[in-house]
Amino acid sequence: MPASTQAPQKPRVRRRPTLAILSRKRSLYSTRRLVEAAKAHGLRPKVLDVLACDLLLESGRPRLFHKGEELRIPQVSLPRIGASVTGHGLAVVRQLEALGVPLVNGSRAIEASRDKLRALQLLSAAGVPVPRTVLARGGGELSKLVQLVGGLPAILKLLQGTQGVGVMIAHSMAEVESILTTLRDLGQEILLQEFIAEAKGADVRALVVGGRVVGAMRREARSGEFRSNLHRGGAGRAHALEPAFEQAAVRAAAVLGLEVAGVDLLESTGGPKVMEVNSSPGFEGLERASGVDVAGAIVLRARELVRSSKS
Numbered sequence: 001m002p003a004s005t006q007a008p009q010k011p012r013v014r015r016r017p018t019l020a021i022l023s024r025k026r027s028l029y030s031t032r033r034l035v036e037a038a039k040a041h042g043l044r045p046k047v048l049d050v051l052a053c054d055l056l057l058e059s060g061r062p063r064l065f066h067k068g069e070e071l072r073i074p075q076v077s078l079p080r081i082g083a084s085v086t087g088h089g090l091a092v093v094r095q096l097e098a099l100g101v102p103l104v105n106g107s108r109a110i111e112a113s114r115d116k117l118r119a120l121q122l123l124s125a126a127g128v129p130v131p132r133t134v135l136a137r138g139g140g141e142l143s144k145l146v147q148l149v150g151g152l153p154a155i156l157k158l159l160q161g162t163q164g165v166g167v168m169i170a171h172s173m174a175e176v177e178s179i180l181t182t183l184r185d186l187g188q189e190i191l192l193q194e195f196i197a198e199a200k201g202a203d204v205r206a207l208v209v210g211g212r213v214v215g216a217m218r219r220e221a222r223s224g225e226f227r228s229n230l231h232r233g234g235a236g237r238a239h240a241l242e243p244a245f246e247q248a249a250v251r252a253a254a255v256l257g258l259e260v261a262g263v264d265l266l267e268s269t270g271g272p273k274v275m276e277v278n279s280s281p282g283f284e285g286l287e288r289a290s291g292v293d294v295a296g297a298i299v300l301r302a303r304e305l306v307r308s309s310k311s
Contacts, residue, residue: 015044017042017043017075017303018043018045018046018075019044019074020074021045021080022079023049024050025049026047030295033283034295034298035047037295040299043302043303048092050089050092053066073100076101076102076103076309077096077102079093079103086110086111086114089110102309103305105279109257109258109279110279112256112257116276123252128248129248131149131194131266132193132194133191133193133194134148134149134191134192136192142176145192146173146176149193153197155168157191157193159188196267198268198269199268203219203264203266204217205217205236205265206246207260207286207294208252208258208263209298210260213249213250214297215283215287215294216239216290217286217289217290219285238290238291245272248272256277260279260298261279262277263278264276
């Protein structure tokens with residue numbers, strides 16, 4: 001028999017699952033690290049600028065465009081949405097949800113975490129320890145509202161804000177009244193919150209991924225500053241969490257429905273108090289301080305979501 005002249009078939013190359021990272025800039029530390037980690041763990045990263053995305057709404061056929069080109073549906077997406085683009089960013093996340101894409105942090109969880117009052121309402125209702133907080137809208141005598149949160153000094157916070165922006169401390173009733181009046185005149189809603197003196201200008205940032213704490217850092221405010229955020233000049237160092245703090249962080253992320261969360265906790269005499277939960281936490285400081293591969297942990301969770309969506 002004559003030998004077959006048919007060329008041997010080449011083995012099919014399986015495409016790596018695509019991880020769509022929603023981020024304004026590829027050059028940001030956290031975005032760069034996530035791209036590196038995705039490549040290292042068998043995913044194909046694609047960075048999408050949410051402000052370069054257009055949404056097409058059509059009966060039974062939602063579509064998403066990025067920089068004018070229709071996007072091939074990714075296998076999983078990781079939102080890294082800054083506070084300044086929350087509105088459009090959430091619209092993009094919802095479009096991905098409509099397309100059936102698994103998300104590391106969905107739209108409802110992100111939306112809840114961005115509204116400080118809503119987040120505190122959910123956390124307190126679920127029994128998560130939080131600082132005493134009042135929405136200071138002007139319906140009661142100001143001195144009584146201050147007493148409700150433990151007296152002076154008191155913390156005043158804008159409902160939306162990150163990296164310590166919009167957080168103030170008032171040492172007198174005159175300061176409380178002046179800050180509230182000024183910000184109300186600017187159309188801002190203000191939270192009046194308990195000042196945890198024993199924290200001494202320090203807090204703990206715990207990074208929760210997939211229901212477990214992957215790393216934690218103690219942040220201390222610089223001299224003359226009460227906010228411990230690294231962007232405000234605070235210093236961070238690796239920190240081993242006590243069980244009560246770890247449980248509070250994991251519970252806070254679960255209550256808000258976040259797969260990835262930066263949970264900020266205060267150390268009070270009564271135990272941990274969850275101050276804030278961030279759905280797009282930066283992790284440069286934590287990686288540098290602790291050596292923990294935070295980006296790798298996040299990408300591995302994204303890969304697990306791909307696998308579970310196929311089962």
